[in-house]
Amino acid sequence: MVNNTTRLLGLEGLAVADVVSAGEGVEQGPIVHLVTADEQARACPACGAFAVRVKEWVTTRPRDLPVAGRRCDLRWRKRRWYCDEQACPRGTFTEHVAQVPARARLTRRLRQAAGTAVADGGRTIVQSARDHGMSWPVVSAAFTAHATRVLPDQPAPVTVLGIDEIRRGRPRWTWDETTDSWQTVVDRWHVGFVDISGGQGLLGQVEGRTSATVTGWLGQRSQTWRDGVAFVAIDMCTIFKSAIRTALPQARLVVDHFHLVQLANQAVTEVRRRVTVQVRGRRGRKGNREWELRNRLTRSAARMHGSQLDPMIDDLMALPKRIGVPILAAWNAKEDLLDLLALARAHPARTVVADRLFRFYDRCAASGLPELQRLASTVETWWPEILAFIQTGITNAGSEGTNRVIKTVARDAYGFRNPENQRLRTRCATTRRSRGFLHPA
Numbered sequence: 001m002v003n004n005t006t007r008l009l010g011l012e013g014l015a016v017a018d019v020v021s022a023g024e025g026v027e028q029g030p031i032v033h034l035v036t037a038d039e040q041a042r043a044c045p046a047c048g049a050f051a052v053r054v055k056e057w058v059t060t061r062p063r064d065l066p067v068a069g070r071r072c073d074l075r076w077r078k079r080r081w082y083c084d085e086q087a088c089p090r091g092t093f094t095e096h097v098a099q100v101p102a103r104a105r106l107t108r109r110l111r112q113a114a115g116t117a118v119a120d121g122g123r124t125i126v127q128s129a130r131d132h133g134m135s136w137p138v139v140s141a142a143f144t145a146h147a148t149r150v151l152p153d154q155p156a157p158v159t160v161l162g163i164d165e166i167r168r169g170r171p172r173w174t175w176d177e178t179t180d181s182w183q184t185v186v187d188r189w190h191v192g193f194v195d196i197s198g199g200q201g202l203l204g205q206v207e208g209r210t211s212a213t214v215t216g217w218l219g220q221r222s223q224t225w226r227d228g229v230a231f232v233a234i235d236m237c238t239i240f241k242s243a244i245r246t247a248l249p250q251a252r253l254v255v256d257h258f259h260l261v262q263l264a265n266q267a268v269t270e271v272r273r274r275v276t277v278q279v280r281g282r283r284g285r286k287g288n289r290e291w292e293l294r295n296r297l298t299r300s301a302a303r304m305h306g307s308q309l310d311p312m313i314d315d316l317m318a319l320p321k322r323i324g325v326p327i328l329a330a331w332n333a334k335e336d337l338l339d340l341l342a343l344a345r346a347h348p349a350r351t352v353v354a355d356r357l358f359r360f361y362d363r364c365a366a367s368g369l370p371e372l373q374r375l376a377s378t379v380e381t382w383w384p385e386i387l388a389f390i391q392t393g394i395t396n397a398g399s400e401g402t403n404r405v406i407k408t409v410a411r412d413a414y415g416f417r418n419p420e421n422q423r424l425r426t427r428c429a430t431t432r433r434s435r436g437f438l439h440p441a
C-alpha cells in the first residue's frame with residue numbers, strides 16, 4: 001500500500017489511494033483520497049480489543065498543511081466498527097490515527113504548526129490563523145497547548161535574579177466627589193521576575209507591586225531554588241528590598257547604576273531650576289547660558305569632547321556667582337558619583353572605592369545644597385547594594401530588555417485582555433533565544 005505519494009504526504013497511519021485534480025484553474029489543490037494503513041486504527045479506544053465487525057463506511061475531510069504550497073483536500077474513507085467485547089461499554093467507534101484523532105477536523109501537525117508560529121515564530125494569533133486558514137480560538141488553543149509543552153513548569157535554578165516593575169495596560173481614574181480629587185481605579189502594575197544570568201528570560205509575572213507580591217511568587221518556588229539565588233538585581237525600591245530580605249535572606253542585593261545616574265542628573269536639573277528662579281525671578285530661557293547648557297550638564301563628562309567640556313565650565317564660571325557656583329557644585333558631585341560607579345567590573349581596591357565615595361560625600365556636604373544632601377543620603381541608604389554593583393557589575397539591564405519584549409509583544413497583539421495569555425506569550429517570546437529559535441538561517 002505504501003506508494004510514493006504516501007511517502008510524500010507523510011501522514012503516518014494513512015495511505016494515499018488516489019490523487020484527483022480538483023479541476024482546471026482551481027486555486028485549491030487536488031483532492032487526495034486516503035485509506036487507513038494502520039492495524040491499530042481498529043483497536044477500540046475503550047478496551048483496546050481489535051474490532052472485526054464493520055458497521056458502516058464514513059468519509060472525513062481533515063484539514064492539513066499545504067503540500068508543495070497547495071492546500072489539498074484530504075478525504076479519508078474509514079470504517080466505523082462495532083466493539084464486540086462483552087465487558088466493553090463502547091458500542092461503536094471510528095478509525096483513528098495519531099495525526100487525525102477521532103472527531104478531529106484538523107491534523108495534529110497543522111494544529112502544531114499554527115501554535116508554533118505564535119510561540120516560536122513571533123507571529124500574532126491573528127496572523128497565524130490567516131496563514132493556516134484557521135479561526136482565532138483554535139489557534140489560541142493550539143498556542144496554549146504548545147507553550148505549556150515547551151515551557152518548563154518550574155523555572156530552572158537561577159544565580160542572578162532580576163526583579164522589575166512592568167506596567168500592563170493603562171491606569172484608569174475616576175473623579176471622587178467626596179474628596180474632590182481623582183482616584184485610581186485600575187493601577188495595572190505587575191512585577192516581573194527575570195533570569196539575568198541564564199537564558200530563561202521572563203520567569204514569572206505577577207499582578208500588583210507590593211512586598212506580598214514578591215514574597216508570594218518566591219514562596220511558590222522550592223527551598224532549593226530559593227537557596228540557589230546568589231544575587232538579586234532590583235531598582236532602588238524599598239518594597240523589593242524588604243521583600244527579598246525576608247524571602248531570600250542569603251541573596252546579595254544589587255541596585256542598578258542606571259537609576260542612580262538618573263537621580264544625580266535630576267539633582268543637577270533641580271539645582272539649576274531653583275537658582276534660576278531665585279536669581280532671575282523666572283524660569284530659564286534662551287539667552288540664559290545655564291538654560292542653554294541644560295542638556296550638556298546631564299551628559300557624562302567621560303562621553304564629552306574636550307572642546308565641549310572646557311567651554312561649558314568656563315561659561316558656568318562666567319555666570320553670576322549665585323547661579324554658576326551651585327550649578328557647578330552639583331555638576332561636580334554628579335561627576336564624582338559617575339567616577340565612583342565607573343569602577344564597576346574593574347575589581348577596584350577597597351581604598352579606591354572609599355576615596356571616591358568620600359570625595360562625593362564631601363562635595364555634597366560642602367556645597368550646602370539641599371538637593372545634593374538628599375542625593376548623598378540616598379546613596380548612603382543604598383550603599384551596600386551600590387557597592388555590590390561596583391564589585392559584581394551586575395545590572396538590571398536584562399529585566400529592562402525583557403520589559404521591552406513584553407511591550408513589543410503587547411503592541412503586536414493590540415493589547416491583551418487575559419493576563420494569563422499575556423504571560424504565556426511573553427514567556428515564549430523571551431525564551432526564544434535559549435530555546436534555539438533566534439539563530440540566523
Ligand SMILES: [Zn+2]
Binds near residue numbers: 046049085088
Ligand atoms: Zn471496546
